[in-house]
Amino acid sequence: FKPIVMAAALNENLITPETTFVDSGARAGLCSKPIKNAAEKIYGWQNMSGVLENSINTGMVFVVEKLGKKKFIDYINDFGFGLKEGIELDTEIAGNISTLSEKKGDKIDCYGATASFGQGLTATPLQLATAYGAIANGGKLLKPYIVEEVRYADGRVERSKPKEIRTVLESRSAMLLRGMLVNVVDKGHAKAAGVAGYYVGGKTGTAQIPGPGGYTNETIHTFAGFAPVDEPKFVIVVKFEKPQREWAENTVAPVFGEIAKFALQYYQVPPAR
Secondary structure, rough: OHHHHHHHHHHOOOOOOOEEEEOOHHHOOOOOOOOEOOOOOOOEEEEHHHHHHHHHHHHHHHHHHHHOHHHHHHHHHHHHOOOOOOOOOOOOOOOOHHHHHOOOOOOOHHHHHHHHOOOOEEEEEHHHHHHHHHHHHEEEEEEEOOOOOEEEEOOEEEOOOOOOEEEEOHHHHHHHHHHHHHHHHHHOOOOHHOOOOOOOEEEEEEEEEEEEEEEEEEEEEEEEEEEEOOOOEEEEEEEEOOOOOOHHHHHHHHHHHHHHHHHHHHHOOOOOO
């Protein structure tokens, strides 16, 4: 979820990939307990590319406080979170972003701060794929569809076509974010998602699963990404539920890399690096 928030701030010209931030390892004063990074790491001086590469929770709080709650919610809605896309399956669900609207005003509260790195919200793999598709498509959000074509008994063939829902980002903002996501794969926690000879962009996610008394030790791992970055052919979202390994870089990232390698060969995309 972090790149979605980063995209919004880039699009509003509130940050650039080189905007600096100093991580002390904790952000106090917003929740009952300080917000910390995974494994309680402290990263010190970072730019925004480094925030994504190292998946720094406190860095995302820094970003969302610049954005403000109203714009944050507007962008989340524009990317399609909390909404049904209207696909051809009646089991589609909308996800839940209601915690963001519990308190009025534009100031970021605890829910807004934790939502900046995806905690306290629910989202479907379809919503992630659609949102990352908008980043890959230069900021244009397309309506997803399941059925490619319907063939009728009388010989008619009805084909589904890509349909633009809205423009979420300016093309320049999408381009900057794609470059940052390449760095995540090249330098960050997602090296296993890379494919030799290609620029691949994407992001890991390790989410705690909530239980009756709070968050449990069980997790959901995701990787969302696309390739090749200059002219993407596909978006892939890989999800593992309750994996035995601790971090997504060891589970979903290598699976993405294998599927992406096959897909690039299947589409006969020549290497570019």
